[in-house]
Structure formats: structure tokens, C-alpha cells
Amino acid sequence: MNSREKHLLVEQWYRQYAAFIFHYACQFTDRHSAEEIVQETFRVAWETARQQEIEYPKTWLRKIAENVMKNQFRRSERRNSLLVSADALPEDVLGRREDPVDVELEYDGLISRQDLHLLKRLAVDGCTYAEAAQELNTTAEACRKRAARAKQLLRKLLED
Structure with a gap:
């Protein structure tokens, strides 16, 4: 049987069966899963x-x-057993496996990237205004004002 004949035969079976x-699959599962079963059945066929x-x-x-x-x-069943076994783990073990929060990725798009980076350096990394100002090639006072405006804007956007 060549590929064309096989195609016609499986297509004919699909139309017929x-x-x-x-309906057979619907006896055991929901409609969405039954549709997937039909597709997989004819793929295997x-x-x-x-x-x-x-x-x-x-x-x-x-x-x-x-x-x-x-x-x-x-x-x-395997997926469910994995979920159950993960629930049985102590919280301190699961906590260590979580990725650390990336502030810049988390809040990207809310305020400018430069302002977000400045706030991260100050709040998360613990930089002083003088250190941040040196990185930005500006004064500490300008850095403080810029950070205050960025905090105010971010706070307003997160409240909405």
C-alpha cells in the first residue's frame, strides 16, 4: 500500500468512525479529552x-x-502522584528551590528602566545615594530626587 492509498484509507476510516x-471516549472522559483521544487514535492508525x-x-x-x-x-496518575509527593516536602525545602525575585524583571514596563534600576540599587542592593550617583554620573541630591519621583510614580501605578 503506497502513501496515497494509505491516506485515502485512513481518511475513509475517519469519516466513518x-x-x-x-462517543466511545466520552463515556470515560470529558469532551475536550475525547477530541484529543480521537486525534491520537487516528494518528496512531x-x-x-x-x-x-x-x-x-x-x-x-x-x-x-x-x-x-x-x-x-x-x-x-503519574502527574498527580508527583504533585502529591511535592506537597509532602517540608516548606523550607521548597522555599530553597524557588527562584529569587528579579525586581527589574517583575516591574519592567511600569516605570523607565533607568529609574527601576536606580530603585533596585537603592532598595534591594543597599547602595547609598552617593554610590548610585557615582554609577549614574550625577550628584547624590539629583539621585535622591529622581528616586523619590520614581517611588511616587511606582506607588501610584501599583495602587491602581
């Missing part, structure tokens, strides 16, 4: 269609759908 497979003729394609496709559902349920 997709609704049957869908396409890949495994043998060169000899399949005597009972409806039964064969139903068996493929059954195996697809079993595989989905197994994956779901």
Missing part, C-alpha cells in the same frame, strides 16, 4: 496501518482508542 470513537487489509477497522480503532485512554490516564 470518528464520531463512534468520540496512520502510523501503524499495515500493508495487509484490516478486517474489522471499527474494532481495531476502538482498541487503539482504548489504549490511548489508558496511556492518558497513566500519565495523569
Whole structure:
């Protein structure tokens, strides 16, 4: 059987049996999952269609759908068991695995990047106005005023 004949055969099966497979899957799962099962069933049928003729394609496709559902349920069970095992871990272990908050990434787009960087250097990194001013090539007083305006704007935007 060449590729064109195989394509026509699987397309014919799809027209004849997709609704049957869908209703069969709906007996065990929700509509969205049933649609995925139909798609996966015909993907598997396409890949495994043998060169000899399949005597009972409806039964064969139903068996493929059954195996697809079993595989989905197994994956779901594994995923759920992983979530349960993560819940059993002490909080101090989970806390150490979290990424640190990147202030500049978190608040990007609210105020200018330069002002956000200045606030981060002052509040998070613990720089003094003099140190920040030196980095920005300005005076400490100008740096303090700029930071005050940026804080005020950020506070206003976060309150809204």
C-alpha cells in the first residue's frame, strides 16, 4: 500500500468512525479529552496501518482508542502522584528551590528602566545615594530626587 492509498484509507476510516470513537471516549472522559483521544487514535492508525487489509477497522480503532485512554490516564496518575509527593516536602525545602525575585524583571514596563534600576540599587542592593550617583554620573541630591519621583510614580501605578 503506497502513501496515497494509505491516506485515502485512513481518511475513509475517519469519516466513518470518528464520531463512534468520540462517543466511545466520552463515556470515560470529558469532551475536550475525547477530541484529543480521537486525534491520537487516528494518528496512531496512520502510523501503524499495515500493508495487509484490516478486517474489522471499527474494532481495531476502538482498541487503539482504548489504549490511548489508558496511556492518558497513566500519565495523569503519574502527574498527580508527583504533585502529591511535592506537597509532602517540608516548606523550607521548597522555599530553597524557588527562584529569587528579579525586581527589574517583575516591574519592567511600569516605570523607565533607568529609574527601576536606580530603585533596585537603592532598595534591594543597599547602595547609598552617593554610590548610585557615582554609577549614574550625577550628584547624590539629583539621585535622591529622581528616586523619590520614581517611588511616587511606582506607588501610584501599583495602587491602581
